[in-house]
Amino acid sequence: MIVKVKEVRKSFLNEYVLDGVNLELNSGDRVAILGPNGAGKTTLIRAILGFYHIDSGEILVQGFNPIKSRVEVLKSVSFIPQMPPPIKLSLDELLNYIQKSSDISREQILQEANKMDLDINKNLKKQFLKLSGGMKQKLLIAIAIAKKSSLLIFDEPTANLDPKARESFYKLLEELDSSCTTLFITHRIDEIKELINRKIYMELGKVVEDEIL
Amino acid sequence: MKNLFLVAYLDIKESIRSKWFYVYTIVFGGLMALFFITGISDSVVMGFSGLSRMILIFMQVTIIILPIFILITTVKSITSDRESNILEYMLSFPISLKDYYWGKMLGRFVVVFMPVIFSLLLGVIFGLFHGGGLPWSMLLLYSALIFSISFVFLGISFFISTVVKSTDIALGISFMVWILLLAFIDIVLIGLMLQGQLNDSVIVTVAMLNPIEVFRIGAITLFDPELTVIGPVAYYLLDTLGSKFLIVYSIIYPIILGLIFATLGFVLFKRKDLL
């Protein structure tokens, strides 16, 4: 089992945003998490990544507690946020940070980026935040895939991509190792229908539907 | 450790590109350079025995702008990284919170202290051309005082930014801290003392706990051991504590206080939600 979420509760301002969530993700699961705005999808992901301290329950990622064993957990997880953040570092510096902290080579990232027609070398001196929305997203995707993680978490990854880029992104995902677990948060289920084998529906901080396709 | 230096290095590169850094370097570095240069030329004339009006002015300006500059820029950069989800992304890589937090702190410190080093060098170069011996110990001790006051305000900034998540509130608190500490330097203290509203030892304690006042006392002790310009509080201090102790205290105390705040900030950083 890659991820185990057991009876997890998390409140903000005395209101439960996660209200007894149970979830188990196995190796090779391709999961779409759906649900209305404010259902707690992003909060759940942030708890799995160790950003939030949960009020009760248990989260284990490959057997590790994401807060106590933060580094071990994040070594095998790739994450793409809901919006590309306005990072002020240049691409060169950002890649430097990622290579050194995650122990991956620049070559790998460049290769993945090339598959989406993103030329990183031409933009190395540019600040990340000065790239176009789509280019930012592509770079984040390339990094996530180059990391060769066993768990990939995408919070609405295709929001900024043009149709052609979306195609190549989906193609990249098809190439992923079959043991790799992916977790998509999305509001556009039709687009990723072919890529998923499990559908989870969240509402008001609870998993209300968990369907194997 | 490797990642700590990486975080520091990238933070320095990012700061050097930003506008606030230029404003800071020009304003503060310029001020420091003038300070050193005046100090050096005066020392040639009168052996640093008298506290010149110019030096007093530079020191006062430093007391006022350095803390607020460090507070505002540091608090703003940390909290806005969090609000814009930069922190979320950067921390989604396998880097320990210890490396990230202390790396940021180190990077910030280098950036804040860099203009001081440059202007010190400038002052020394000027002094060498100007002829006459350089007041080395004076230059180094004053730099050490600046080091300490920068450090304590950096520690306070990191503490505020981990306790308070929103940029606006964190900036508001920074202003309050600054104004409060400024209000309780000599002028108010002496006023209170003269009115006889407070016990002398209370006033002295308040003075010795306030890092801005401690810097002031240290700097004045350095240039004028008689402390003639700052009145009764200083006389009392010098009398009971001695000038050597005052200088050592004004270098060490802010560093300890800064470390306490920075460490508290780190404990909260680990214990509370990161976002």
Ligand SMILES: Nc1ncnc2c1ncn2[C@@H]1O[C@H](COP(=O)(O)OP(=O)(O)OP(=O)(O)O)[C@@H](O)[C@H]1O
């Ligand atoms: N740091 C926070 N402080 C206070 N409330 C929060 C915080 N983070 C999230 N919330 C609240 O928790 C609820 C769930 O938010 P979350 O971001 O998990 O929703 P979501 O399912 O990802 O929605 P969307 O589809 O809009 O992205 C919302 O009501 C939100 O206001």
Ligand SMILES: [Mg+2]
């Ligand atoms: Mg969300």
